[in-house]
Amino acid sequence: MHITVDGTNDPSWKYHTGFVPQIVEQNAPKADEDTYAIICGPPIMIKFTQPSLTTLGYKEHQIIMSLENRMKCGIGMCGRCNIGKELVCKDGPVFTLEEINQTPKEY
Numbered sequence: 434m435h436i437t438v439d440g441t442n443d444p445s446w447k448y449h450t451g452f453v454p455q456i457v458e459q460n461a462p463k464a465d466e467d468t469y470a471i472i473c474g475p476p477i478m479i480k481f482t483q484p485s486l487t488t489l490g491y492k493e494h495q496i497i498m499s500l501e502n503r504m505k506c507g508i509g510m511c512g513r514c515n516i517g518k519e520l521v522c523k524d525g526p527v528f529t530l531e532e533i534n535q536t537p538k539e540y
């Protein structure tokens with residue numbers, strides 16, 4: 434397990450310091466057929482971590498993301514969470530990069 438924070442002044446911090454994409458590139462296992470990466474967090478972090486995983490050899494179906502940050506009502510009523518015809522609150526919130534890339538480019 435790799436834990437990181439963007440920065441700290443705490444001298445007792447014993448884990449990584451730095452941005453998630455860098456930590457992923459330095460520490461994540463290389464992809465093979467049975468390896469999957471799961472990304473959960475702020476959309477900007479998810480966006481910038483995907484290229485790092487691709488660099489490590491992860492295919493689009495091996496990159497799994499939780500996109501619950503897009504949700505508002507959470508019950509399929511407001512339409513704020515749509516990605517193409519998919520509603521994150523009803524059809525997700527977990528999608529593969531392959532599924533997201535099949536929707537219109539808006540995320």
Ligand code: FES
Binds near residue numbers: 503504505507508509
């Ligand atoms: S959060 Fe309102 S429709 Fe999905």
